[in-house]
Amino acid sequence: MIDLASPAALATPVTRAPGLVMDLERLGSFNATRLSFARTLIRVMGRQRWQISCDLFDLNTHGHGEVIYRVQTPNGRYHVVIFSQPLDDALRSDRVIADAWDITFGLVEGDVEEALMQSLAENIPLQEAGRQHPRLLVISRANKSVRNFETVVTDLATGVQPSLESFTEGGYLYRTTAVYGNGKFGIADYGRLRTNPDFRHPFSAQMTAVYVLRQFSIDQVEFLARSRAPETAIALAQPLKRYLGIGNSTGLGMAPFLINHPQLIDQWVHAREQALAIAKSQPPDELARDRLLILGRRAQQFFKETTVEDADQQGRNQMVVAELEGIIDWLEQIPLDLDLWQQLTDWAEAALSLESQELINGLLIELYPQYVDFLEDAMAVEERMELTPDMPLVQLKQLIETHFDWALAEDFDTPEASHWFWYRSIEKEEPRLGVRGIDPGAEKELSLAVAPRVKRTYGKISEYLEQNPRSLTVEFLMAEPSFVDIVRRIQTMAATAYGEIRANLWHRDMRPIHLLRTKLSFLGANRFDPRGDRWVRVTFFQGAPLIEELNNEPADLTAFDDWSFPLAPTSLKQQETYESLL
Amino acid sequence: MKVSFNELQAVSRKAFMGIGFSEGHAEDAADMVTWMESYDLHGLDALNKGLEHLIADNPATLPTIVYQDGDVAVVNGQDLSVLRSCNLALELAFAKGRARGLSVIKIQRCRQRQLIMGYLARLAGRGMNLTAFWRNAQQPLTEQVVGFRANSTVPSIRVYSVEEVPEENEPNNGITIIMANHVDLLPTMRSDYRYDLLAKHEEADLLAARERAMTNGIEVDDVVWEQLHKLAQATLVESFDVSHLGAGPAD
Numbered sequence: 053m054i055d056l057a058s059p060a061a062l063a064t065p066v067t068r069a070p071g072l073v074m075d076l077e078r079l080g081s082f083n084a085t086r087l088s089f090a091r092t093l094i095r096v097m098g099r100q101r102w103q104i105s106c107d108l109f110d111l112n113t114h115g116h117g118e119v120i121y122r123v124q125t126p127n128g129r130y131h132v133v134i135f136s137q138p139l140d141d142a143l144r145s146d147r148v149i150a151d152a153w154d155i156t157f158g159l160v161e162g163d164v165e166e167a168l169m170q171s172l173a174e175n176i177p178l179q180e181a182g183r184q185h186p187r188l189l190v191i192s193r194a195n196k197s198v199r200n201f202e203t204v205v206t207d208l209a210t211g212v213q214p215s216l217e218s219f220t221e222g223g224y225l226y227r228t229t230a231v232y233g234n235g236k237f238g239i240a241d242y243g244r245l246r247t248n249p250d251f252r253h254p255f256s257a258q259m260t261a262v263y264v265l266r267q268f269s270i271d272q273v274e275f276l277a278r279s280r281a282p283e284t285a286i287a288l289a290q291p292l293k294r295y296l297g298i299g300n301s302t303g304l305g306m307a308p309f310l311i312n313h314p315q316l317i318d319q320w321v322h323a324r325e326q327a328l329a330i331a332k333s334q335p336p337d338e339l340a341r342d343r344l345l346i347l348g349r350r351a352q353q354f355f356k357e358t359t360v361e362d363a364d365q366q367g368r369n370q371m372v373v374a375e376l377e378g379i380i381d382w383l384e385q386i387p388l389d390l391d392l393w394q395q396l397t398d399w400a401e402a403a404l405s406l407e408s409q410e411l412i413n414g415l416l417i418e419l420y421p422q423y424v425d426f427l428e429d430a431m432a433v434e435e436r437m438e439l440t441p442d443m444p445l446v447q448l449k450q451l452i453e454t455h456f457d458w459a460l461a462e463d464f465d466t467p468e469a470s471h472w473f474w475y476r477s478i479e480k481e482e483p484r485l486g487v488r489g490i491d492p493g494a495e496k497e498l499s500l501a502v503a504p505r506v507k508r509t510y511g512k513i514s515e516y517l518e519q520n521p522r523s524l525t526v527e528f529l530m531a532e533p534s535f536v537d538i539v540r541r542i543q544t545m546a547a548t549a550y551g552e553i554r555a556n557l558w559h560r561d562m563r564p565i566h567l568l569r570t571k572l573s574f575l576g577a578n579r580f581d582p583r584g585d586r587w588v589r590v591t592f593f594q595g596a597p598l599i600e601e602l603n604n605e606p607a608d609l610t611a612f613d614d615w616s617f618p619l620a621p622t623s624l625k626q627q628e629t630y631e632s633l634l
Numbered sequence: 635m636k637v638s639f640n641e642l643q644a645v646s647r648k649a650f651m652g653i654g655f656s657e658g659h660a661e662d663a664a665d666m667v668t669w670m671e672s673y674d675l676h677g678l679d680a681l682n683k684g685l686e687h688l689i690a691d692n693p694a695t696l697p698t699i700v701y702q703d704g705d706v707a708v709v710n711g712q713d714l715s716v717l718r719s720c721n722l723a724l725e726l727a728f729a730k731g732r733a734r735g736l737s738v739i740k741i742q743r744c745r746q747r748q749l750i751m752g753y754l755a756r757l758a759g760r761g762m763n764l765t766a767f768w769r770n771a772q773q774p775l776t777e778q779v780v781g782f783r784a785n786s787t788v789p790s791i792r793v794y795s796v797e798e799v800p801e802e803n804e805p806n807n808g809i810t811i812i813m814a815n816h817v818d819l820l821p822t823m824r825s826d827y828r829y830d831l832l833a834k835h836e837e838a839d840l841l842a843a844r845e846r847a848m849t850n851g852i853e854v855d856d857v858v859w860e861q862l863h864k865l866a867q868a869t870l871v872e873s874f875d876v877s878h879l880g881a882g883p884a885d
Contacts, residue, residue: 183635234640235638235639236638240848241639241640243639244848441728442729442732477870477873491874493872526729527726529725530722533659534656534658536658536662536722
């Protein structure tokens, strides 16, 4: 538990109730905040003066070949090695079962000697089918956003800045389809990163690789434009470079993580909730109100400019735009009462959509970096679920009643409550959803649905207690050993507030997309564009400072960090800059 | 070939589930094997030697408590691998140790005893001092003692052969574990009988092995790796038309 050191706080910050926060639909309305890993990474990079340079740029005129970027931190040196290869249009696929991509890449610890480069060249392009080197911290792959990519290259080659239309839809030239860390396919274990001062924050190695890929996408289109028309080609305008991010396409493969790492999720959500509680407990002043108004208008403009294919999400975004209008009006007029932020969140909770509520919460966190940024170091945890074998069984039963009442309240015997089952497909061993009673594979169900397991455990414990009222947990488990993992989980998670997502993952109306968005928001994604219920496209690092800005060792780290809800360069302050370039 | 710690753990867990372990037991068994392998204590060799037998074990057979009081328990391991039978027996001893300060458990009739070290490490990590003793019925007779200090996950191990021992006819394929809340139980060789020390694993060597495993990966035999993958396949569902929907958006 982190002590709150906030001298200006009005009162002891109070975090929200787990029952409210851990509702799946609410989690599925989260946006990135300043504590999200992409934001934290950029702050750390700026603060520690990381330097990123290109060591090798060996591409042919089609843009195929090898490129290496060096990442120098105060503690170590790393390299992002990228392999760009020809890809038949028919083979370009976001599907996890794809086996060829436009580019494949990896983040290497240390230098890239010839022998290592040879091994990387033989294996990284194969991704899952390769045997990856243990000095690789991350491997990933990406496909071009073909239409945008070609338009941008053609425009630059003819000496014209690309139109904004090429950027506003997704805001990227490349889209990753998986970013692997933690020992996958032979790469380094997370255990090694835990003690690495550069990558001790969760997913910071993955985010670093993606951030460097963004630079590659810029360098590659400029190179291709120059190759095609050396006489007329121009470089991409700086505001447009900044407006470029990296896309990501994510599917059900991400869902088990949220369920299988409840201690980590508890840590993440707890940090976010602590930050919100700290922010809400601050006495508002004109400066903070003005800042909130600026952030609110920027977020509103961002959602106005965001177009997504999914009609439901588009509707939710439009709702945010409309509701933000009301909030901005209200904020402009309301007196600066000491509990203004509490009034704001109370109103939001009572009257606004979940999207708007969580957006406001994120903006409030943004107001007080001096009081909340210490929480970026509270995101990692050593995960260990342990049994308390000597716990009286009756106490275990009471723990379930107290902490898992939401699971006991559900009736899992109705067809709609047990509609889905989760399984792992033979295709790349990816998780999938099947319909119980219709699709094959229910006998191999993954135990991701925690709620029905808790309820079943509760029933078994109650039966056992009737015969053995004074028994210990371990005695119950000696008789019913298959319950050991769920009992361990119940005992461990009862001591936490936010680890368990309070949803029935079997239920017909359950939307897996909410699980994906939960994690993606903590990673720092924006522009959520669901493709049905099981897939979502997002963008990372759009609006983030460029590597050239990082290398210039920014003097104003506050401005360097201020890149949430990026606007098209024609909007607001950037408008003049862009027009002067046209 | 080289694999990562996480990879070995994940594939082993699926392999154990593939041969009928419940999810919790599969997790524990995978942790036990991977823990040994990461300290270069040959967990996969130990697993591989008894794999056929392990696959043939009836998953419904459970270890049973033969005797217990506040301090002592005797558990019949039913001739099962310790991977199937020991985690909860050890938890029983742990509960007694916590309550009484010291506990002794004898797990009779169990196989692959070497692999128990992985679970002992876990209990030591929870603040328990412990030592385990077992005897291998071979000529010359060898004995193995493994001790953990509370809150240390690195054991002290002694393996030695003894010749001048009283005759006994009782089969001894069990394992005896002593747990103590407050007293260090690390093995120190002291004997009036002649013995030959066959192996002595010191903390520093084991930690160095662990560091190597985390830096360079873990070397595994290709055939064993293949076998684990094959067993893990039993947890996967064959592809069918509708299942493709979960593989991503249509192109």
